[in-house]
Amino acid sequence: MPGHHPARSRRTTERKGDVRERVILDTCEALLARKGYDAMTVGDIAQGAGITRGALYFYFGSKQEVVTALVARTVEHLWERSRATAQADEPRQAIAAAMRRTVELWNEHGLVMRTAIDLSLSVPEIGELWSRTADLFITAITAVLERAGVQPGTEPDQASAMARALCWMIERTFYHASQESREKLQKASSTCEHIWLVSAGLTV
Amino acid sequence: MPGHHPARSRRTTERKGDVRERVILDTCEALLARKGYDAMTVGDIAQGAGITRGALYFYFGSKQEVVTALVARTVEHLWERSRATAQADEPRQAIAAAMRRTVELWNEHGLVMRTAIDLSLSVPEIGELWSRTADLFITAITAVLERAGVQPGTEPDQASAMARALCWMIERTFYHASQESREKLQKASSTCEHIWLVSAGLTV
DNA sequence: GACAAAAATCGACGTCGTGTAGAGTTTGAA
DNA sequence: TTCAAACTCTACACGACGTCGATTTTTGTC
Structure with missing residues (x-):
């Protein structure tokens, strides 16, 4: 997201600015945890990153752009992880695996994911990013359901x-649970998994 | 929410300020629809209500307080409606009735409900209001599930x-659907109802 | 209907956060 | 060495917020 100076591609040695950029995002993430989005000011981020406001505006055009870049970085990671996970054939296994992975993701990146959700409305770029992520999950869930015998076409x-609907259930449940504790997150996962199983017709 | 002058209770004739207050909230709701929360300024609200910023600050202490009052007004209405709805005995009927009512509520107050959800984090007062509302629904859903034979105790x-989990599913699904169209809302309702039924063990 | 208290309104002010401009310094490749 | 780019800073202008004190209108009472 270094919009200002386009030609910074193909390069072996890391520019000083690349490091700064990473530091800025890290600082932003830390501040997000400590003060929240509204209370966090551009000056705070700059100070935390060891530069002045003016310098920060060289890297990012606005506070929103900083957070968007942070979300992009995190979401990138989610996509990678999703791609890496092998798709199990057996529905029960697939569901269990998916929920396990989801718990991990929320444990590691819960803060940024919650932020992404919160800002989806006011920052269209972030909304787009998150909606694309959700679509990934929805597609995956759909595949599992169909393999379990749910009709693809009938209303x-x-x-x-x-x-x-299941995706939104998981999103919202984890959103809340991840604010509380890891235990809650684990329990929430069990509940969601159960509902998913039942919805797939895989009753116990 | 007229916090400034406490002793305005028991009164037959309506003060001029009571009318203004209502006009302010109406204006706020309209602006929320037109520009969204962030873009909407206190000056906009005042102008829309036909007064100056200074006058508006006589009624509300801040932009957040205005929106909080608007949410409170709407939520009050939700609670009323919930109380008025008779609790059907037969689970299937109860579920159908609940979903029907939910569709109505979102059709009428979708905008404010979405706003309440969006601001739940940054405005604690609104978060409290909405969480209390959610608890109402959760309690109701729990009752239906138990009557349908779901174990109250086992994990x-x-x-x-x-x-x-079902409550969050409904909230989030309706949140998104109500941004699109009434048709989507109706379809979303069917889907949620189906999942609820299956989760209650009332398989078709 | 007059009059005092309460309610309501206004305009101006100080503050804070944002984003921009322009000038200066460092870096690195030719 | 030199020159352009990458990078950094200070200073400024703008907009929105919330406060203050003065002023006008409304309300209830005698």
């Missing part, structure tokens, strides 16, 4: 519609 | 935990 239990 | 399918 209202068509797989994709159900997948969407 | 992870204890009724209250499932109810919480």
Whole structure:
């Protein structure tokens, strides 16, 4: 997101600015945890990164751009992880694996994910990023449901519609649980997994 | 929320200020729809209500207080409506009735409800208001689940935990659907109802 | 209907955070 | 060495917020 100076591609040695950029994002993440988005000021970020406001505006055009870059960095990581996870064939296993992975993601990046959700409305760029991420999950859930025998086409239990609802359930449940504690997150995961299983027709 | 002058209770004739207060909230709601929370300024609200900024600060201490009052007004209405709805005995009927009512509420007050959700984090007062509202729904869902035979105590399918997850599913699904169209809202409702039914063990 | 108290309104002010401008310094490749 | 780019800083202008004190209008009472 270094919008100002386009030609900083193909390069072996790391520019000083690349480091700064990373430090800025790290600082932003820390401040987000400590003060929250509204209370966090551009001056705070700059100070935390050891530069002045003026210098920060060389890297990012606004406070929103900083946070957008932070979200982008995190979301990038989510996508990587999603790609890396092998798709199990057996629905029960697939569901268990997916929930396990989701718990991990929220444990590691809960703060930024919550921020992304919160800012999805006011910062369209972030909204886009998050919605693309959600679509990834919805697609995956849909696949599992269909493999478990849920009809792809008939309303209202068509797989994709159900997948969407289940995705929002997981998002919101984890959103809240991740604010509390790891234990809550684990319990929330169990509950969501159970509902997912039942919805897939895999009753115990 | 007329915090400034406490002793305005028991009164038959309506003060001029009571009208203004209502006009301010109405204006705020309209602006919220047109520009969104961030873009909406205190000056905008005042101008829309036909007064100056200074006058508005006589009624409310801040922009947040105005929106909080608006949310409070709406939430009050939700509670009223919830109380008025008779609790059907038969689970299937109860679920159908609840979803029907939820669709109505989101159709009428979707904008303010979405705003309440968005500001739950940054405005603690609103967070409290909304969380209390959610608890109402969770309690209701729990009751239905238990009446349908879901164990109240055993993990992870204890009724209250499932109810919480289902509540968040409905909230988030309706949140998104109500931004699109009434049709989407209706479809979303069907899907949520289906998942709720299945979760209650009332498989078709 | 007059009059005092309360309610309501206004305009001006100080503060804070944002984003921009321009000038100066460092870095690195030719 | 030199020159352009990458980088940094201080200073400024703007907009929104919230406060203050003075002033006008409304309200209830005699």
